[in-house]
Amino acid sequence: MEVAGVVASIISAFGSGRALFQRMAGKKRTGRGREATLSEEEAWLRESLHKRPLEIERSYQQHVQRHGYRYEIGDSIAHSSLATTLLTLNSGLIKVINRFLAKEPMADDESRRTLLSLSEVAAADTLNALSQLSLRLNSQSVPATLKSLPPPKEMAGEEEGEQLRLKTGSSDKPPIPKPGEGEPIVFFDVTLGGEPLGRIKLHLFANTVPKTAENFRQFCTGESKGTNGLPQGYKGSKFHRVIKGFMIQGGDFLNSDGTGSTSIYHGAAFADESFQHKHTSAGLLSMANSGPNSNGCQFFITCAPTPFLDGKHVVFGQVAEGMDVVTKIENVRTGGPGGRGPGERPVQDVRIAMCGEM
Incomplete structure (x- = not known):
């Protein structure tokens, strides 16, 4: 078997x-x-x-x-x-x-x-x-099919014969397409437990998925207003879900747990705009959803190629700088509710302390 x-x-x-x-x-x-x-x-x-x-x-x-x-x-x-x-x-x-x-x-x-x-x-x-x-x-170990990741490097362990571990970092940068005319670059300044972790710059594919990119951009800049007329967006929100070797997820500035969703389009979910871009490498920015045409404010950044998500999630950007920060988030300690047992929630808050457009 x-x-x-x-x-x-x-x-x-x-x-x-x-x-x-x-x-x-x-x-x-x-x-x-x-x-x-x-x-x-x-x-x-x-x-x-x-x-x-x-x-x-x-x-x-x-x-x-x-x-x-x-x-x-x-x-x-x-x-x-x-x-x-x-x-x-x-x-x-x-x-x-x-x-x-x-x-x-x-x-x-x-x-x-x-x-x-x-x-x-x-x-x-x-x-x-x-x-x-x-x-x-x-x-x-390094799966044979993930050719874009660097080869494993043996790391010192307490016991002889420790397994090879995949090491990623700032040198593991995905290939970045040149921003097209008018395509924005936005940034996240991230903290872990209140301490600065670093900056992530994201190139948004506004020429191919303009509606999706604009939704994300406005949540970065605070241009979007909630029903109360106040700015709403990613500033102060958490990365609420982290799965090592898969992705880091955030964007739920409503409930901070993955249950909240809204958009700049009158708060309603919007359709999958295009599946032109594929989940071919680490560092890709893609929309989280609850099924077809249910896009809102939640997003994730890949930590490895995830081709099984193609045709299900809209890729609308890519890490331009700060892949080392993504890797730091990927490697934070996670647990279940209250930090007890196995789970996908960071034990220490991983927050977007500041964000905006470059």
């Missing part, structure tokens, strides 16, 4: 997973009765995991050589990040992964029965933990 088979079994057991992610985010279930489709998280997770069987096996073998036994619930001796993550999974999923790593294939129906025995809460916890597993693997 390949790693992709494990993921496929999970998806078979839990459906598309969209409802689980929505429940975890406190949102109502939608799309009842329609054919299930992969959520963005699942598509990313599947793409991340199925390319890494060798990395998983190598990490597992290192653990066995170091400690002499398999991963177990309550294993306090396992120190590798992969082991730590596996210990957050339920025993049924650990069984499936252990069998795979030991080359003892489980029949699909057997693995499916193992996963189907989970309660809804355990299923949600497992799916979240598996996402964390993928993130940790992402930081340990």
Whole structure:
């Protein structure tokens, strides 16, 4: 059973997973009765995991050589990040992964029965933990398909044989197309826990997606006015969602948690303007949404190529300077509500202290 088979079994057991992610985010279930489709998280997770069987096996073998036994619930001796993550999974999923790593294939129906025995809460916890597993693997190795990222550099660790980790920084700058005539450059001055983190400059593709770019630009400058007649925009807002190796998300200046949305177009959601630009590299600025034609104020910046988002999210800009700041945000510590357990919320506030147009 390949790693992709494990993921496929999970998806078979839990459906598309969209409802689980929505429940975890406190949102109502939608799309009842329609054919299930992969959520963005699942598509990313599947793409991340199925390319890494060798990395998983190598990490597992290192653990066995170091400690002499398999991963177990309550294993306090396992120190590798992969082991730590596996210990957050339920025993049924650990069984499936252990069998795979030991080359003892489980029949699909057997693995499916193992996963189907989970309660809804355990299923949600497992799916979240598996996402964390993928993130940790992402930081340990370089997927062969992400050619635009630099090769891994071995970093010193406390224990011999530590996995290679992907190192990104200011040298990992995406190719920047020259701004066209009249295309704006805007900036974010970002803080972490109230301390300056640096400036991000963003080139907006106003010639190809003018409506989307103008919406973002006005929220940067404060030209947009709310229903109370006061300026509204990104100044003081948070990056509320961070997934290492995937993206950083912000723009919800209404609720600061990903549930708020508005636009300069009378506050209404606006249509997907064009999918001309693709998610081909890190440093691309794209619209977050809740489905087709639901664009508002939320956005994200990619931390890696994310081709599975093409045709679903409108790319409307790119980091011109400050990719090192994006990387710093990507690497902040995250957790669940209140900073407890695994999650995607930065433990310390990551805020846009100042923003505007250059």
